Amino acid sequence: MTGWSASGRPVEGITVLDAPALGQALAGADILVSLLPDTPATRGLLNAETLAMLPEGAWLINAGRGTVLVEEDLLAALDAGRVGHAVLDVFTAEPLPAGHPFWSHPRVTVTPISAPQPAPRPQPPSRPKTCVARCRARRCCISWTAAAVTEARGETSRS
Numbered sequence: 001m002t003g004w005s006a007s008g009r010p011v012e013g014i015t016v017l018d019a020p021a022l023g024q025a026l027a028g029a030d031i032l033v034s035l036l037p038d039t040p041a042t043r044g045l046l047n048a049e050t051l052a053m054l055p056e057g058a059w060l061i062n063a064g065r066g067t068v069l070v071e072e073d074l075l076a077a078l079d080a081g082r083v084g085h086a087v088l089d090v091f092t093a094e095p096l097p098a099g100h101p102f103w104s105h106p107r108v109t110v111t112p113i114s115a116p117q118p119a120p121r122p123q124p125p126s127r128p129k130t131c132v133a134r135c136r137a138r139r140c141c142i143s144w145t146a147a148a149v150t151e152a153r154g155e156t157s158r159s
Contacts, residue, residue: 002028006041026053031061038065048073057084063111066090071102078107087111 001014004025008018017025026032032054036042046060047070054060060083062069071092077083088102089111102108 022050023053026050027055029054029058031059034060034062034068035064036068038067043067044070046070046074048076051077051083054083056082059083059085059087061087061089063089066092066094075101075105078105083107085109 002025003011003014003016004018004022005016006019008016008021010016034046036045042065045068046062051060051073060069060074069088069092074083074086078086085107087109091100091102096102096110102110
């Protein structure tokens with residue numbers, strides 16, 4: 001496995017190439033996995049010129065940032081057979097517009113955004129007007145709210 005980074009900082013078990021060796025890294029990649037961040041140096045880094053450095057039929061997986069990839073250049077590389085398939089999780093515009101060519105391209109897999117959503121938190125019922133009108137003391141309303149929450153949860157209220 002070969003990795004590439006601007007710094008070339010070593011990673012145990014991986015041959016890491018630095019910035020000047022980008023062409024070498026791409027030329028040896030049967031599968032290119034891009035996890036690059038969005039920085040001025042990485043925007044548009046995967047373009048017609050760099051995609052042409054890949055071996056013919058190489059696959060591209062982009063799960064980093066959509067700005068790293070020039071989408072039109074990828075489509076051209078896919079149509080020409082330079083890139084065999086692309087698995088894309090991020091895009092320049094998100095969510096990916098409904099009419100975007102990636103949706104229907106036979107050599108593109110668009111992964112769904114399926115991060116789990118947090119469970120909704122139960123909201124206590126609002127205080128009745130009578131509580132507010134009858135009792136402006138905070139302690140009374142807090143007691144009512146605690147009882148209402150207990151009741152909303154289906155628990156037996158202690159009266």
